[in-house]
Amino acid sequence: MRIVVNGLGEMGASLALAIKNGQENAEIIGVDLNVKTLQRAKEIGLADEVNTDLFAVAPTADVIILATPIHIIIDSLHKLSHADLKSTVLITDTGSTKKQVMDAADELIKNGTSFVGGHAMAGTAKAGIDALDAHLYDSAPYFLVSENQADLDRLRNLLSSLHLNFVETTAKKHDEMMAMLSDLPHIVAASLVNASSLTLANHPELPQYAAGGFKDTTRIGGADPQMWTDILQTNRDATLEAIELYQQQIDTLKQALINNNSTEIFDFFAASKQTRMTMEEDF
Amino acid sequence: MRIVVNGLGEMGASLALAIKNGQENAEIIGVDLNVKTLQRAKEIGLADEVNTDLFAVAPTADVIILATPIHIIIDSLHKLSHADLKSTVLITDTGSTKKQVMDAADELIKNGTSFVGGHAMAGTAKAGIDALDAHLYDSAPYFLVSENQADLDRLRNLLSSLHLNFVETTAKKHDEMMAMLSDLPHIVAASLVNASSLTLANHPELPQYAAGGFKDTTRIGGADPQMWTDILQTNRDATLEAIELYQQQIDTLKQALINNNSTEIFDFFAASKQTRMTMEEDF
Numbered sequence: 413m414r415i416v417v418n419g420l421g422e423m424g425a426s427l428a429l430a431i432k433n434g435q436e437n438a439e440i441i442g443v444d445l446n447v448k449t450l451q452r453a454k455e456i457g458l459a460d461e462v463n464t465d466l467f468a469v470a471p472t473a474d475v476i477i478l479a480t481p482i483h484i485i486i487d488s489l490h491k492l493s494h495a496d497l498k499s500t501v502l503i504t505d506t507g508s509t510k511k512q513v514m515d516a517a518d519e520l521i522k523n524g525t526s527f528v529g530g531h532a533m534a535g536t537a538k539a540g541i542d543a544l545d546a547h548l549y550d551s552a553p554y555f556l557v558s559e560n561q562a563d564l565d566r567l568r569n570l571l572s573s574l575h576l577n578f579v580e581t582t583a584k585k586h587d588e589m590m591a592m593l594s595d596l597p598h599i600v601a602a603s604l605v606n607a608s609s610l611t612l613a614n615h616p617e618l619p620q621y622a623a624g625g626f627k628d629t630t631r632i633g634g635a636d637p638q639m640w641t642d643i644l645q646t647n648r649d650a651t652l653e654a655i656e657l658y659q660q661q662i663d664t665l666k667q668a669l670i671n672n673n674s675t676e677i678f679d680f681f682a683a684s685k686q687t688r689m690t691m692e693e694d695f
Numbered sequence: 696m697r698i699v700v701n702g703l704g705e706m707g708a709s710l711a712l713a714i715k716n717g718q719e720n721a722e723i724i725g726v727d728l729n730v731k732t733l734q735r736a737k738e739i740g741l742a743d744e745v746n747t748d749l750f751a752v753a754p755t756a757d758v759i760i761l762a763t764p765i766h767i768i769i770d771s772l773h774k775l776s777h778a779d780l781k782s783t784v785l786i787t788d789t790g791s792t793k794k795q796v797m798d799a800a801d802e803l804i805k806n807g808t809s810f811v812g813g814h815a816m817a818g819t820a821k822a823g824i825d826a827l828d829a830h831l832y833d834s835a836p837y838f839l840v841s842e843n844q845a846d847l848d849r850l851r852n853l854l855s856s857l858h859l860n861f862v863e864t865t866a867k868k869h870d871e872m873m874a875m876l877s878d879l880p881h882i883v884a885a886s887l888v889n890a891s892s893l894t895l896a897n898h899p900e901l902p903q904y905a906a907g908g909f910k911d912t913t914r915i916g917g918a919d920p921q922m923w924t925d926i927l928q929t930n931r932d933a934t935l936e937a938i939e940l941y942q943q944q945i946d947t948l949k950q951a952l953i954n955n956n957s958t959e960i961f962d963f964f965a966a967s968k969q970t971r972m973t974m975e976e977d978f
Binding site for chain 2: 629692
């Protein structure tokens with residue numbers, strides 16, 4: 413089984429390695445624009461073949477995994493719909509947003525090609541092939557989006573050795589949940605860091621006094637700017653809705669504080685405590 | 696040396712125990728409205744004497760440590776300025792905001808009583824005497840506010856066995872830093888939890904898919920509502936300023952996303968990443 417993995421970053425390389433370890437007959441064709449990454453993929457035995465051009469190897473693929481930044485996944489899907497592919501090929505992706513990816517796959521799917529949108533809630537702050545970890549996906553929720561049960565089953569079967577927690581959902585539900593669980597927290601954390609940089613200018617000693625609360629709340633403010641530009645732009649509507657909801661909350665608390673209304677301030681934090689405790693039971 | 700500690704919660708009880716362990720001649724008089732807390736303080740040998748009334752024991756005190764919620768600290772300071780105290784008494788507090796506390800201590804200080812505002816960057820999510828930990832303060836930054844060097848030295852000496860990282864500062868600087876390092880992060884986290892509770896209603900499975908980013912960013916959204924009402928109300932001006940700065944940042948990102956301006960989105964996250972990395976060096 414020839415499995416083409418386009419993009420050997422942390423997610424793509426880890427997924428390729430986990431599949432290779434779990435599937436005896438898996439032949440990995442690693443594709444990346446970075447020649448050093450390809451050399452490394454050969455050296456460590458991750459890839460059986462390498463190429464810098466997805467479309468040079470796509471025609472012979474049984475499976476194509478698109479693991480690049482999302483805007484490139486979208487571009488690749490459009491181009492693949494005009495490529496000469498095996499009629500039995502299964503295409504999937506690893507992008508963090510699904511609506512725009514599913515829209516881009518529409519032509520392929522209409523042509524009868526099997527496509528399943530995929531997204532694992534896994535990954536670290538690291539990046540690149542050297543961040544690869546065959547156990548990165550262990551127990552991770554793995555969202556699957558397709559209206560075709562046979563295609564869903566083929567992908568589940570391909571990834572069966574990875575100990576994933578598969579979640580079949582729709583692109584819309586996925587993106588709404590991600591806007592709240594992932595996109596908004598990154599915006600919130602980065603905004604807090606950027607706001608604090610103004611105070612930092614007046615009080616350079618500020619970070620020395622940071623306790624766990626500040627450190628935890630700002631941690632993902634250090635995330636990769638290019639990746640988050642890509643994610644937010646491809647999940648714009650759901651993220652803007654989440655920002656609106658969030659701004660209303662900030663404003664509610666601000667008004668309560670302006671009015672010095674202790675009951676409203678208390679209720680705001682009491683509601684948060686209650687919800688956080690309820691959520692924690694399911695974390 | 697008779698040391699009265701008013702309020703045997705996590706902070707007061709831990710401070711009392713650390714002083715008792717470090718100072719041979721320290722006699723701890725524990726004061727709390729909760730009789731069970733006082734019984735427990737006697738049982739574990741934390742307090743040599745106990746009382747429910749600060750003003751019954753204040754006249755014999757060499758040191759008075761006010762470790763209650765801030766609005767009670769403020770009330771106690773006003774009342775102590777009319778109490779019959781030893782002329783040599785040293786009074787201090789453990790409140791998380793300092794401007795209103797220092798204002799409340801003004802009359803006492805004008806009468807010639809020694810008062811030093813204090814605040815340790817220590818504490819956990821736990822509360823009450825059972826959260827007591829003699830090492831809670833180890834290496835913690837401990838802010839001291841007073842214009843009288845002799846009083847500052849007396850307090851440093853009293854707490855010398857606690858391995859604290861003393862920081863002499865002004866109430867204004869302290870409160871500005873706390874607004875950004877502590878008050879705003881709590882508002883940000885609680886607002887994120889409250890915003891997510893609306894999405895949670897539509898997607899009850901949401902918490903199962905939460906990754907580290909959401910968990911970390913919302914962690915302090917579970918903080919004690921009463922304590923945070925108290926802290927925000929006594930640091931209102933600095934907190935409102937921090938909220939304003941923060942709202943501008945959220946709005947900057949929102950506008951960039953509305954305009955689909957990838958350069959502005961990238962710059963926003965790039966600035967955050969840069970600042971977060973710089974801060975991390977001093978954490």
